[in-house]
Amino acid sequence: xxxxxxxxxxxxxxxxxxxxxxxxxxxxxxxxxxxxxxxxxxxxxxxxxxxxxxxxxxxxxxxxxxxxxxxxxxxxxxxxxxxxxxxxxxxxxxxxxxxxxxxxxxxxxxxxxxxxxxxxxxxxxxxxxxxxxxxxxxxxxxxxxxxxxxxxxxxxxxxxxxxxxxxxxxxxxxxxxxxxxxxxxxxxxxxxxxxxxxxxxxxxxxxxxxxxxxxxxxxxxxxxxxx
Amino acid sequence: xxxxxxxxxxxxxxxxxxxxxxxxxxxxxxxxxxxxxxxxxxxxxxxxxxxxxxxxxxxxxxxxxxxxxxxxxxxxxxxxxxxxxxxxxxxxxxxxxxxxxxxxxxxxxxxxxxxxxxxxxxxxxxxxxxxxxxxxxxxxxxxxxxxxxxxxxxxxxxxxxxxxxxxxxxxxxxxxxxxxxxxxxxxxxxxxxxxxxxxxxxxxxxxxxxxxxxxxxxxxx
Numbered sequence: 001x002x003x004x005x006x007x008x009x010x011x012x013x014x015x016x017x018x019x020x021x022x023x024x025x026x027x028x029x030x031x032x033x034x035x036x037x038x039x040x041x042x043x044x045x046x047x048x049x050x051x052x053x054x055x056x057x058x059x060x061x062x063x064x065x066x067x068x069x070x071x072x073x074x075x076x077x078x079x080x081x082x083x084x085x086x087x088x089x090x091x092x093x094x095x096x097x098x099x100x101x102x103x104x105x106x107x108x109x110x111x112x113x114x115x116x117x118x119x120x121x122x123x124x125x126x127x128x129x130x131x132x133x134x135x136x137x138x139x140x141x142x143x144x145x146x147x148x149x150x151x152x153x154x155x156x157x158x159x160x161x162x163x164x165x166x167x168x169x170x171x172x173x174x175x176x177x178x179x180x181x182x183x184x185x186x187x188x189x190x191x192x193x194x195x196x197x198x199x200x201x202x203x204x205x206x207x208x209x210x211x212x213x214x215x216x217x218x219x220x221x222x223x224x225x226x227x
Numbered sequence: 228x229x230x231x232x233x234x235x236x237x238x239x240x241x242x243x244x245x246x247x248x249x250x251x252x253x254x255x256x257x258x259x260x261x262x263x264x265x266x267x268x269x270x271x272x273x274x275x276x277x278x279x280x281x282x283x284x285x286x287x288x289x290x291x292x293x294x295x296x297x298x299x300x301x302x303x304x305x306x307x308x309x310x311x312x313x314x315x316x317x318x319x320x321x322x323x324x325x326x327x328x329x330x331x332x333x334x335x336x337x338x339x340x341x342x343x344x345x346x347x348x349x350x351x352x353x354x355x356x357x358x359x360x361x362x363x364x365x366x367x368x369x370x371x372x373x374x375x376x377x378x379x380x381x382x383x384x385x386x387x388x389x390x391x392x393x394x395x396x397x398x399x400x401x402x403x404x405x406x407x408x409x410x411x412x413x414x415x416x417x418x419x420x421x422x423x424x425x426x427x428x429x430x431x432x433x434x435x436x437x438x439x440x441x442x443x444x445x446x447x448x
Contacts, residue, residue: 038305061293068331069343075335077269085335089328096324100296100317107303116297116304117359122290123346131344 043110046172049164050111053102053177057119059156060099063149065124067092069134070142081215083222084139091146098185105180139215140203147196154189157181202227269338272395273388278339280348280384281330281398287347287380288327291373295320297359298366309437311444312363318448319370319413323377326405333401349380363437364424371417378410420444 045053071089074081103119106112112119125132136142161181164174199222206214221227246267253262299316302309331341361369381402388398427436 065289065343068328069341071328072331072335072341072343075332076340077335077338078267085332089332092328093324103296103300104303107300107305110305112300113304113306114360116300119297119300120293122293123344134341134343 040110044172045109045111045174045177046164046167046170048167048169049160049174049177050106052160052163053106053111054119056156056160057099057102058124059153060095060102061120062124063153064092064095064099065132066149067095067146069132070136070146073135074139074142081139081219083219083224084142087222088142088146101184105177109177138207139219140200140207143196143200143203147193147200150189150193150196154186154193157185157189161186199227269336271338272397274337274339274395274398277384277388277395277398278334279342279345280387281334281339282342282345283348284380284384285327285330285334285341286343286345287349287377288323288330290347291377292320292324292327294359294373295323295370298361298370301360302363302366309363309441309444311441311446311448312366314448315444316366316370319374322409322413326409329405333405337397349376363441364421364428367417367421367424371414371421374410374414374417378406378414381406381410 067088071085071092073079074085074088099120103112133145136145161178164177164181166173203214203218206218208214210217218227244266246264249260249264249266252259253264295316299313299320301307302312302316334341385399385402385407388395388402424437424440427433427440430436
């Protein structure tokens with residue numbers, strides 16, 4: 001009986017090697033052999049610049065996760081701030097879109113041809129040492145946190161601009177990338193920050209005098225998009 | 228006397244579970260528990276026992292969404308350059324991300340709370356699952372496995388919600404409505420793709436088959 005099984009096992013192996021194996025091996029080789037001979041002279045991003053752009057993907061996604069935590073907190077039954085929750089959930093998806101925009105830009109410039117897995121690892125932060133904050137005392141505190149987060153992201157984009165404009169390793173000024181970051185990203189960052197600061201100002205004044213009533217009113221305005 | 232003692236104890240035990248009594252106590256001249264109204268929540272059924280499972284499942288969806296995004300990225304580079312595959316995985320990533328957010332909202336809806344630091348329950352089945360630069364066929368196989376894993380996990384949670392000693396048909400229903408149909412549809416589609424492409428690779432010129440298949444994928448998006 002065992003001998004029979006043994007023979008059967010060998011047959012299966014042979015089939016695996018000479019059967020489908022050959023055809024599938026061909027597709028695997030397609031990855032090993034370069035499919036076409038493409039010159040690389042058009043790929044001109046400098047290394048330190050590329051590295052910072054790649055880590056920006058993670059920075060944007062981390063911001064998305066922080067906003068997710070805020071959205072989840074304000075959706076809770078005992079917190080019940082649907083306006084804040086909606087605002088933060090939308091911000092989370094926006095941050096994810098930013099990460100994708102950076103990826104698209106890098107792809108356009110001929111980057112990300114290997115090791116894409118290191119762009120994002122789940123979980124993004126090691127949960128034991130640096131857990132995501134998941135509770136806030138009120139809406140004002142969360143908005144303040146969000147503004148600080150945005151300021152951090154803005155600084156990190158500015159750092160990329162500085163490095164890509166004057167990289168230490170060469171004299172290559174990446175005009176296009178810098179222009180893209182300024183017109184597409186910094187523009188949105190500064191507008192977003194101004195918007196958050198304005199919201200904190202309105203909410204802060206109302207909460208000073210009226211506490212939960214101010215927060216309640218502001219939340220409903222936020223939900224209907226009136227503030 | 229003893230009877231009254233037992234009765235008042237029972238009353239105390241019962242009163243601890245109602246929002247109304249909490250409110251009465253909190254608004255009385257001498258508030259107990261520091262005026263807290265801990266029973267005024269949206270919890271009922273077995274949400275407390277299922278909460279950790281739901282959190283882990285939401286996080287598993289986020290993890291899968293990241294993976295699909297990276298697979299899409301790989302096919303978007305100039306060497307791979309497969310618009311169809313890129314679009315397919317990007318769409319899957321978007322969908323799974325949205326489903327994660329929706330589940331987070333549902334947890335809150337049932338009086339629970341999301342924990343983004345809770346790790347997904349399921350471990351990735353393939354040992355080199357972190358490698359995401361795949362050939363076209365391998366990527367389909369990986370996508371199929373990963374969607375199937377989410378589908379199995381959804382079935383497991385559904386069964387737990389349905390057959391739990393304290394049944395929670397609401398959670399079971401949520402899973403039926405939001406995961407069962409869409410996951411089975413995606414699993415079937417990916418299985419079909421895997422088989423189609425595998426069969427087409429039997430042609431001598433595989434590069435042309437992959438090109439045509441990629442074009443087909445692009446048109447179905």
